[in-house]
Ligand SMILES: Nc1ncnc2c1ncn2[C@@H]1O[C@H](COP(=O)(O)OP(=O)(O)O)[C@@H](O)[C@H]1O
């Protein structure tokens with residue numbers, strides 16, 4: 001499968017609907033925090049357009065893995081190719097560039113800037129990427145159903161609305177992959193359903209999505225579940 | 236390559252930066268206010284001491300420039316005959332020890348008509364005037380010969396309004412139109428003060444034109460004597476020559492200059508101490524601000540902000556607080572300078588524009604130094620650590 005992916009010409013590979021391009025390719029990945037081995041030899045491939053769930057008990061290394069996938073952290077050992085870029089050797093500045101060019105992040109705690117409106121929060125991601133464009137940011141909020149709430153501060157939005165603003169922000173720079181760590185952990189069932197439906201819609205549009213969750217029902221609605229246990233991928 | 240083609244973004248690079256800057260500052264209004272208040276105090280003290288120092292220094296040199304004279308001799312009582320007699324003036328000069336005398340000139344003022352209009356004319360002793368006015372700038376040359384009644388000197392602005400140049404001839408007519416004489420403009424005087432509007436001729440000629448033979452209005456002397464010594468000289472003249480009043484001229488005098496020299500170090504020390512305290516206060520406030528904003532900074536980094544972007548945002552916030560604080564500090568500082576000026580030099584302090592950039596630079600330097608550690612703290616934020624859920 002790897003050979004097939006590597007053999008594919010990168011040019012002419014459309015983002016959406018391409019069958020076999022590897023967005024993420026991880027081999028022999030270790031992450032140690034002192035005596036604690038959070039990731040213990042992880043091998044993993046995620047292809048363009050896949051919707052993958054990472055599941056596992058608390059402390060199994062899900063967040064650690066996601067941090068490495070999102071270039072917020074570096075592995076102690078191992079190889080990580082993101083959209084064809086070897087990330088292990090990148091310096092801090094290059095990591096920042098990869099984050100803004102390739103990654104869309106969705107957090108359990110939303111992490112919207114409290115004094116910026118929803119649309120300004122989206123524009124901030126544009127700003128660090130290239131340049132803020134209000135019209136484009138507004139369109140992104142409309143797509144997640146937040147058009148009428150775009151001028152509100154996060155404190156004036158419900159949890160579900162904040163999470164949808166966060167998703168709009170994650171998508172605004174057309175990332176190679178969207179990584180979400182327990183995105184519904186702070187939401188009620190109704191909003192959980194709304195966010196999950198949104199993810200499924202994004203998947204249908206051809207986006208590549210990784211969802212960390214401990215909820216088996218949500219996991220079941222993805223294409224593939226990767227189970228972590230004590231820092232290892234279960235067969 | 237994974238990025239699909241999409242229309243180019245429209246927007247200005249600076250506008251989001253500005254939005255972030257102002258909204259972040261407004262959000263932390265309280266802390267920004269505390270930082271601003273410390274800078275206001277620092278800037279006010281620096282501005283006050285700098286104003287005082289600059290102004291007193293400038294005033295001293297201006298007075299030297301305007302008039303090397305430090306001694307005035309005039310009539311003791313008003314009324315009676317105008318001014319003092321030339322003989323009395325000569326008697327005053329005899330009271331001054333030769334080794335103390337730099338120069339002296341009598342002055343007799345009157346209005347005359349020139350070709351193009353009226354002017355103030357001063358009758359002087361050119362040789363003495365030159366000795367007591369070492370800083371006058373003269374185009375052409377001084378009138379040198381005593382009793383020269385053919386040449387005159389003329390102030391720069393008067394020369395301009397009368398359209399006179401060095402070497403021109405000018406007709407001088409007295410007010411009663413009973414006398415007139417033709418004079419050659421030998422030199423044009425530039426002092427930046429009242430002399431620029433006046434015309435200078437020999438005393439004997441002025442006396443004739445004004446019909447005041449043997450009189451002078453007052454005399455200015457330049458003596459080597461300071462403080463108590465100058466006072467003693469005045470007492471001696473007043474006792475020795477009846478009918479005159481002699482007094483040292485002292486606004487900002489040499490003795491004030493000595494005070495200035497003595498407290499110069501003290502002022503620098505006070506300014507430095509205040510600046511250090513300001514820096515510490517601002518440092519503490521900015522550190523608290525960075526600590527509060529740790530999740531925000533983590534998020535900005537997660538969104539792909541480089542350290543450079545984080546640094547420039549914090550420095551811009553600091554600079555903005557600082558500039559606003561300096562504006563207030565300058566106003567307070569100018570008020571404080573008046574209090575100090577009155578207390579120490581018994582003088583009002585004139586606003587000197589140089590104080591503005593100097594205070595701004597010093598305050599900005601203090602604020603930016605104060606920002607070094609907090610900004611390093613901001614750079615050190617690890618997004619993976621601060622964005623963790625749960
Ligand atoms: N920064 C850290 N320092 C030390 N230990 C850590 C750190 N981050 C995670 N760990 C440890 O690594 C293991 C995996 O943690 P994590 O990835 O957060 O698990 P999960 O997200 O699956 O609950 C845990 O034992 C945790 O205590």
Ligand SMILES: [Mg+2]
Pocket residue numbers: 062063064624
């Ligand atoms: Mg976790």
